[in-house]
Structure formats: structure tokens, C-alpha cells
Amino acid sequence: xSDCCFEACQSQRLPDxxxxxxxxxxxxxxxxxxxxxxxxxxxxIQRGRVTALxxxxxxxxxxxxxTLNRLSDLIPGCGVGGRVRFxxxxxxxxxxxxxxxxxxxxxxxxxxxxxxxxxxKNLYLPxxxxxxxxxxxxxxxxxxxxxxxxxxxxxxxxxxSAHSLSGGQQQRLCIARALTLRxxxxxxxxxxxxxxxxxxxxxxxxxxxxxxxxxxxIVTHNLAQAQRIADDVAVFWCHDxxxxxxxxxxxxxxxxxxxxxxxVAYLAGQRG
Amino acid sequence: MKTRxxxxxxxxxxxxxxxxxxxxxxxxxxxxxxxxxxxxxxxRRIGIARFVTDGDWLPSTAEGENQYRLVPMLAATLLxxxxxVLIAAPAGLLSAVFCHFYAPKALATLQRRIVELLAGIPSxxxxxxGLVTLVPILQRLAPxxxxxxxxILVLTLMILPTIAMLxxxxxxxxxxxxxxxAAALGLSRWTTLRGVVLPEAAxxxxxxxxxxxxxxxGETMAVLMVCGNVVQIPTSLFDPVRTLTANIALEMGxxxxxxxxxxxxxxxxxxxxxxxxxxxxxxxxxxxTLV
Amino acid sequence: xxRSTSRGARAKVADxxxxxxxxxxxxxxxxxxxxxxxxxxxxxxxxxDLDFLTQGVERTGRAGGIFxxxxxxxxxxxxxxxxxxxxxxxxxxxxSEFSRRNPTLSRLVGASLDVLAGVPSIVxxxxxxxxxxxxxxxxxxxxxxxxxxxxxxxxxxxxxxxxGLRAVPSDYRLAGAALGMSHTSMLLKILLPAxxxxxxxxxxxxxxxxxxxxxxxxxxxxxxxxxxxxLMDSGRALSLHIYxxxxxxxxxxxxxxxxxxxxxxxxxxxxxxxxxxEHIVGGRVQRV
Ligand SMILES: Nc1ncnc2c1ncn2[C@@H]1O[C@H](COP(=O)(O)OP(=O)(O)O)[C@@H](O)[C@H]1O
Ligand SMILES: [Mg+2]
Numbered sequence: 001x002s003d004c005c006f007e008a009c010q011s012q013r014l015p016d017x018x019x020x021x022x023x024x025x026x027x028x029x030x031x032x033x034x035x036x037x038x039x040x041x042x043x044x045i046q047r048g049r050v051t052a053l054x055x056x057x058x059x060x061x062x063x064x065x066x067t068l069n070r071l072s073d074l075i076p077g078c079g080v081g082g083r084v085r086f087x088x089x090x091x092x093x094x095x096x097x098x099x100x101x102x103x104x105x106x107x108x109x110x111x112x113x114x115x116x117x118x119x120x121k122n123l124y125l126p127x128x129x130x131x132x133x134x135x136x137x138x139x140x141x142x143x144x145x146x147x148x149x150x151x152x153x154x155x156x157x158x159x160x161s162a163h164s165l166s167g168g169q170q171q172r173l174c175i176a177r178a179l180t181l182r183x184x185x186x187x188x189x190x191x192x193x194x195x196x197x198x199x200x201x202x203x204x205x206x207x208x209x210x211x212x213x214x215x216x217x218i219v220t221h222n223l224a225q226a227q228r229i230a231d232d233v234a235v236f237w238c239h240d241x242x243x244x245x246x247x248x249x250x251x252x253x254x255x256x257x258x259x260x261x262x263x264v265a266y267l268a269g270q271r272g
Numbered sequence: 273m274k275t276r277x278x279x280x281x282x283x284x285x286x287x288x289x290x291x292x293x294x295x296x297x298x299x300x301x302x303x304x305x306x307x308x309x310x311x312x313x314x315x316r317r318i319g320i321a322r323f324v325t326d327g328d329w330l331p332s333t334a335e336g337e338n339q340y341r342l343v344p345m346l347a348a349t350l351l352x353x354x355x356x357v358l359i360a361a362p363a364g365l366l367s368a369v370f371c372h373f374y375a376p377k378a379l380a381t382l383q384r385r386i387v388e389l390l391a392g393i394p395s396x397x398x399x400x401x402g403l404v405t406l407v408p409i410l411q412r413l414a415p416x417x418x419x420x421x422x423x424i425l426v427l428t429l430m431i432l433p434t435i436a437m438l439x440x441x442x443x444x445x446x447x448x449x450x451x452x453x454a455a456a457l458g459l460s461r462w463t464t465l466r467g468v469v470l471p472e473a474a475x476x477x478x479x480x481x482x483x484x485x486x487x488x489x490g491e492t493m494a495v496l497m498v499c500g501n502v503v504q505i506p507t508s509l510f511d512p513v514r515t516l517t518a519n520i521a522l523e524m525g526x527x528x529x530x531x532x533x534x535x536x537x538x539x540x541x542x543x544x545x546x547x548x549x550x551x552x553x554x555x556x557x558x559x560x561t562l563v
Numbered sequence: 564x565x566r567s568t569s570r571g572a573r574a575k576v577a578d579x580x581x582x583x584x585x586x587x588x589x590x591x592x593x594x595x596x597x598x599x600x601x602x603x604x605x606x607x608x609x610x611x612d613l614d615f616l617t618q619g620v621e622r623t624g625r626a627g628g629i630f631x632x633x634x635x636x637x638x639x640x641x642x643x644x645x646x647x648x649x650x651x652x653x654x655x656x657x658x659s660e661f662s663r664r665n666p667t668l669s670r671l672v673g674a675s676l677d678v679l680a681g682v683p684s685i686v687x688x689x690x691x692x693x694x695x696x697x698x699x700x701x702x703x704x705x706x707x708x709x710x711x712x713x714x715x716x717x718x719x720x721x722x723x724x725x726x727g728l729r730a731v732p733s734d735y736r737l738a739g740a741a742l743g744m745s746h747t748s749m750l751l752k753i754l755l756p757a758x759x760x761x762x763x764x765x766x767x768x769x770x771x772x773x774x775x776x777x778x779x780x781x782x783x784x785x786x787x788x789x790x791x792x793x794l795m796d797s798g799r800a801l802s803l804h805i806y807x808x809x810x811x812x813x814x815x816x817x818x819x820x821x822x823x824x825x826x827x828x829x830x831x832x833x834x835x836x837x838x839x840x841e842h843i844v845g846g847r848v849q850r851v
Binding site for chain 1: 743
């Protein structure tokens with residue numbers, strides 16, 4: 001079964017990761033109960049670059065992101081196989097401090113998921129949790145709000161409910177909240193898919209600004225967007241109802257000269 | 273640094289939660305243990321058979337001559353429950369049907385509120401009301417008025433809100449599409465009820481009925497106040513009776529040694545009845561969700 | 564053709580009959596409710612004044628007020644809540660947040676709570692008498708009564724808090740986890756505040772049940788109608804006072820008045836509970 005899929009997926013096998021690799025994924029698989037959602041994923045993610053994950057819905061992109069910060073632990077019935085090595089640490093070995101791991105790997109979700117408290121409290125909560133001194137809370141909050149361009153919009157109503165913001169503002173606040181902890185890697189799962197074009201544009205420009213400063217893995221359905229923002233690309237595909245990575249590499253190379261016929265078809269269809 | 277402390281907090285929290293949960297669930301075990309421990313002397317010295325074969329309920333005559341016939345109390349409990357369920361089940365269902373299919377919106381809300389309020393009225397008030405209002409009426413029919421029928425009527429009132437509210441919750445789960453389908457066929461309201469609503473709601477209604485039964489079996493104050501409390505197997509609805517629960521309430525105050533132990537036996541019997549009903553209901557729930 | 568019309572006519576008759584039955588039942592239920600409440604108010608309201616609420620019990624309840632009874636009732640309630648709130652909250656949190664990690668324990672706790680919810684109140688009375696009064700040596704006391712009631716109230720409180728916590732969107736849990744927050748701070752800072760309406764509703768349902776209870780208190784907190792001097796003193800709850808008054812001749816006027824007080828307290832609590840559930844819990848669930 002797994003052999004057949006291995007054939008079908010034709011994913012590249014990578015050698016054992018070296019210690020200085022930023023994030024190395026080897027032979028990763030994800031299953032929900034008996035259903036295999038993702039199989040034999042090998043991929044290296046580089047420091048300081050934006051990696052875009054593209055591919056049709058339901059082929060395991062979200063599942064993949066969830067394995068990187070072990071949010072998969074929280075999903076009932078979800079099991080993960082294979083290795084994920086982040087800055088030299090195997091994150092699926094015993095004794096890993098999951099709180100610390102998640103502080104180092106931030107995440108932004110498809111739908112804004114702010115806590116039902118004030119804007120200020122949303123930023124304070126992770127800072128307090130990870131031991132930020134009380135006298136630095138305000139400074140750090142202002143810093144991240146400026147980074148995502150929200151400061152001028154919300155500085156006069158920090159104590160308003162976070163849910164009173166518009167969808168685009170909420171999503172930017174989610175990004176700011178993830179940035180409070182200065183994560184080494186930021187995961188973004190279709191951060192624009194619930195937003196209107198204007199808000200999408202604002203977020204896209206924000207990501208472009210963050211490029212080089214942060215390491216980002218972003219799932220997107222918008223190929224034009226992927227081309228504009230990504231340094232690297234990984235293409236996810238479904239074979240026999242289970243997902244895998246069929247092609248990955250420099251964005252320019254994949255977009256200009258895709259190697260796999262499925263990638264060609266997908267890119268053509270999307271441009272269509 | 274901080275995160276290490278946090279995982280320790282998490283571990284303490286988890287143990288706290290487990291401790292509290294074990295404590296909460298051990299209450300049932302404690303109840304069963306104490307019921308058993310206190311009934312054991314009676315079960316040993318008197319034996320179950322005598323609860324049936326003894327000629328009468330004479331719990332506090334001279335030592336050694338006591339008689340412990342529990343059958344009349346058991347009969348009273350079962351008969352009053354049966355009567356109340358026979359009336360309250362259809363009435364509760366009709367009241368729920370009224371809210372969902374017949375009443376204009378405002379009336380439906382009013383009826384729902386009334387049923388809710390009825391559910392919140394304590395049993396001692398039902399008993400009191402039965403005593404001052406219902407019993408005088410029944411007295412004119414057949415003195416002394418405190419009898420099985422009074423018990424059945426008061427119990428009916430008490431379990432009707434339970435059944436009506438659960439039935440209403442069940443009716444609310446019937447997909448709107450099925451009702452629209454029936455309406456599109458031009459079916460009358462009664463045909464829709466019989467053909468679509470009742471079959472779909474049946475499992476939920478049965479669970480409502482079981483819960484109502486459970487409440488009626490365990491009710492003490494209301495039956496204590498209106499049933500007359502004469503130890504006898506009733507031959508008509510107008511005979512005064514004494515239920516198992518009323519018997520405990522009446523005699524626990526002065527019962528000692530063997531007598532007290534027999535009262536705990538009747539408590540154990542009540543508990544067994546309730547556990548049986550809960551088991552039935554859980555079994556039923558499971559089979560419903562499997563389908 | 565004629566056959567089908569006769570069948571149609573019969574269906575029409577059945578439809579009408581059922582309609583009459585439905586309206587009749589609903590009308591009867593409402594009428595009985597009005598009769599019950601009306602009767603209580605008609606006879607009871609006259610007996611309530613400031614003296615009734617602030618004076619001691621005289622001539623075993625025929626005269627005087629119900630002040631010591633109210634004090635005992637609230638003390639019993641306080642003991643009950645002091646015990647059931649912490650245990651109930653912790654158990655509800657386990658059931659709603661950690662049942663996946665502790666499946667066996669959760670299943671056991673769930674099953675035992677189901678049984679506990681069905682135990683008749685007189686059986687709680689027997690148990691409370693044997694365990695708290697005798698085995699633990701507390702005697703007939705407010706403490707015994709309150710502890711017995713807390714056993715009774717726990718399943719209601721726990722289920723309601725559990726529902727309240729489950730209604731908190733799982734988005735918050737994911738968001739918290741993704742920020743590396745510990746379970747403890749998630750609970751304290753996000754889940755419990757967001758689940759507060761469910762906790763409040765559970766609390767009020769529990770208080771309602773405890774206030775209404777009579778049979779479980781007969782042989783645990785006892786009948787003493789004087790002012791309790793400590794938690795180890797026996798104290799008569801309001802509901803038990805009403806029952807007792809029906810057993811003494813000439814007790815009815817005060818039984819009515821006490822009944823009005825009890826029902827008024829319960830109405831307020833129940834309305835608050837359903838209002839909380841419908842407007843706050845419902846609203847919160849909808850908004851997110
Ligand atoms: N919690 C879950 N339980 C069961 N199956 C799931 C769950 N989450 C996702 N899946 C399945 O796993 C597959 C991959 O889903 P997902 O990772 O969300 O894909 P994508 O993000 O690429 O759209 C899908 O077939 C989906 O049905
Ligand atoms: Mg997805």
C-alpha cells in the first residue's frame with residue numbers, strides 16, 4: 001500500500017539532515033484514524049526564506065503545518081510518523097518542551113482566531129505566558145503592532161474587544177500576536193482566504209516586508225500570490241486519497257519549468 | 273525557563289482534576305456501600321423471603337415479634353408510578369406537540385415558560401397543593417380523600433414538565449426538510465404527526481418516559497402528603513396507600529436496629545429500581561445512536 | 564370516488580379531534596399552573612410581612628416568623644456550594660477538556676454521574692444519615708445537610724459547566740496551543756472566562772435543586788427551628804418547614820406564606836438560569 005503510493009507520489013528522497021539545516025522533514029506521514037492524509041514527505045526548509053505550499057484542497061497542507069509545531073497532538077485520532085528536525089532537535093523525541101517549541105514556531109490560521117478579550121490582552125497573554133517582564137509588555141506590543149501596520153489603526157482603542165476589529169485587521173492582529181514571541185519560524189495557513197481583496201493585499205505586502213527577516217511557511221491557493229512572495233515552493237498532490245509532495249524547489253524553477261506532469265496540469269489549470 | 277514551570281503547573285492541574293473526578297464519582301460507590309452495610313443485618317437475620325411472606329408490616333412491636341412485609345409499599349410505589357406515567361406521558365407529549373405544531377408563536381413561548389416553571393416547583397409545594405386543593409375534592413368522592421388516586425394525580429403533575437421538556441427537545445431535532453416534505457404532499461397535521469413526527473421522535477420520547485418514571489419512583493414528599501400512608505395493597509384507586517419512599521420518611525426518625533436496617537433495605541430496593549431504569553436508558557441511547 | 568371522500572372526511576375528523584386534544588391538554592396544564600400559583604399567592608401573600616421574615620418561630624410554626632429557618636436554609640446552601648463548586652468545576656474541566664487523554668476515567672465519571680443524578684432524594688437522606696451523621700460523627704447538623712445536598716447537586720452542576728466549556732469554540736484552544744500556552748493558563752485566562760455563563764447557569768440550577776430539596780434533609784440537618792449557633796447545630800430548611808407545618812393543626816396560614824417565599828426564591832433563580840442560558844451562552848455561541 002505504502003509502496004504503491006510511494007511510486008505514485010514520486011517524491012524525492014533526501015539524505016539524512018545535516019545539523020545546520022533549519023527545518024528538515026523526513027519520511028513524514030499523517031493519518032486520522034485509519035485514513036492516511038499525508039505520506040512520505042521529505043523536504044528541507046531554509047532559514048530566512050518564504051516557502052509556499054500549493055496544491056488542491058484536501059491533500060494535506062494543513063495537516064503538514066500542524067505536524068511542524070505539534071498542534072497535531074491536539075487533533076483527536078491524529079497520528080504522525082517520520083522525523084521532523086528543527087534547528088538540530090528532533091521535535092518528536094521525548095522530553096521536547098512543547099511550549100517552547102510553539103513559542104519558537106508561530107502560527108497564523110485560516111480564520112482569525114483572536115481570544116474574546118481586548119486587543120491589548122490578546123498580545124499580553126502570550127508575552128506573560130513566556131515570561132516577558134511586566135514593564136516591557138507595552139513596548140513589545142507596540143513594536144509588533146507597528147510591524148504589522150496596525151498601530152495607527154488601533155493605538156487609541158487597545159482596550160476594545162478584539163472581535164470588534166474588521167476581518168483583515170483581526171488577521172493582522174493574529175500575525176502580530178504570533179510575532180510577540182519573536183518566532184524563528186512562522187507558519188501561515190491560507191491567511192488571506194477569508195479576507196476581501198483589499199485586506200488580502202495589505203497582508204501580502206506585510207509578508208513581502210517580512211521576507212528575509214523571518215522564515216515563513218505559507219499555504220496559499222493563489223498562484224499569483226505565491227509567485228510574488230515565495231522563494232521556495234512545494235507542490236502537494238493527492239494520490240489514492242492520500243496526500244504527498246510531488247515537487248519542491250526554488251519558486252522560479254518550479255513555476256517556469258515544472259518537472260511533474262501533475263504540477264504542469266495544476267499550474268495550467270489554475271492560470272486557466 | 274518559564275515554560276518548564278508551566279509544564280509542572282499542567283501536571284499539578286491534571287492531578288487536581290483527576291482527584292476531584294475520582295472524588296465525585298466515588299459518591300455513588302459510597303452510597304451503595306452504606307446502603308449495603310446498613311441493610312446487611314436485616315438481609316442476614318431476616319432474609320429477603322420474609323419481606324414477602326410476613327403477614328404484615330409491624331416493625332416496632334416487642335423484640336423478636338416484628339413483621340416486615342414490604343410488598344404493600346412496593347405495590348404502592350409501582351402502582352402510583354404506573355398511573356402517573358400513563359397520564360403524564362401522553363399529556364407531556366401533547367403539550368410538546370402543542371408548542372411545536374399547533375400554537376401560535378407567542379402562545380408556544382408562554383406554554384414553554386409555564387412548563388419550565390412547573391419543573392422548578394419543589395415537590396413539597398406540589399404535596400402541599402395536593403393536600404389543600406386536590407384532597408378536599410377527592411374527599412367528596414370517597415373519604416378520606418388521601419389515596420392512591422391523589423398520589424397519581426400529584427405525581428402526574430410533577431413528572432409532566434420533565435416529559436414535556438424532553439419531548440420538546442426531541443421534536444426540535446426533527447429536520448425541517450421532512451416536515452416540509454410532508455406539507456408539500458398536502459398531508460394534514462395529524463397525518464404528518466403520525467407518519468413523520470412520531471416515528472422519528474420515538475426513541476427520544478421513550479427516553480423522556482424513562483426519565484419521568486425514574487422521577488416518579490423516587491418522589492417522596494408529594495406522595496407522603498397526599499397518599500394517606502396506610503400500609504395495604506390497594507384494591508381501588510380510592511384506597512389510601514404508603515409508598516416505599518413515604519415509609520422511609522415516616523419511620524427513619526425513630527427506627528432503631530433491625531427496623532432501621534429494613535428501611536435501608538427498602539432504600540436499596542429503590543436504588544436498584546433506579547439503576548435498572550438508568551441502565552435501560554443508557555442501553556437504549558446506545559442502540560439509538562448506532563442506528 | 565365516494566370511498567375516497569369518506570376516507571377524507573374521516574381524516575378530517577381525526578385531525579380535528581387531535582387538535583382539540585392538543586389544545587385541551589395545553590390548556591389544562593396552564594390552568595393547573597395558574598391554579599397552583601394563584602392558590603399559593605391568594606392564601607400566602609397576606610401572611611408575608613417584615614415581621615414574618617425577621618422573627619423567630621413560635622408555637623412550632625403556627626405563630627411568629629421564619630427568620631431562623633431562612634438562616635438555616637442559607638447556611639445549608641452555603642455549605643453545599645462551598646463543597647460542590649470546587650469539586651464540580653475541576654470534574655467538569657476534566658470531562659470537557661481532558662476526556663480524550665483520560666478516556667477510561669471520563670467514561671467512569673460520566674456513568675457514575677448519570678447514576679448519581681437519578682438517585683432518589685430519600686436515598687440521599689439515608690446515605691447522608693449513615694455517612695455524615697453517624698460514620699463521620701457530625702450528627703444532625705447543618706454541615707451534614709449541606710454535604711448531603713452537595714452530593715445531590717454535583718451531577719447537575721458538573722453537566723452544566725461541562726456543556727458551557729464545550730460551547731467555547733475550539734479555535735481558542737488551537738490559538739492558545741499555537742502560542743505555546745500551558746493548559747493551566749489557557750483554562751484560567753481563556754476557557755473559564757469564556758465558559759462563565761455555563762458555570763453561572765449550572766450554579767443556579769444547583770441552587771434551585773438544593774433549595775427545593777426536602778426529603779434528603781429530614782434525617783441529616785434535622786428539624787430544630789431555633790437559630791443555629793454553628794454549622795454543627797441542627798437547622799430546619801424552608802422546604803422542610805412547610806412540610807412540618809402541614810402536620811401541625813393551625814399551621815396552614817404560615818405554610819402558605821412560607822410556600823410563597825420558597826417559590827418566589829426558586830422562580831427568581833430558575834428564570835435567571837434560563838435567561839443566562841438563552842441570552843448569554845446562546846449569544847456567545849452564535850457570535851463566534
Ligand atoms: N480532524 C480530521 N479528522 C479526520 N480527517 C481529517 C481531519 N483533518 C483533515 N482530515 C483529512 O485529511 C486530509 C487532508 O486535509 P487537510 O490537511 O486539511 O488538507 P488541505 O489543508 O490541503 O486542504 C483531507 O482528506 C481531510 O478530509
Ligand atoms: Mg487546509
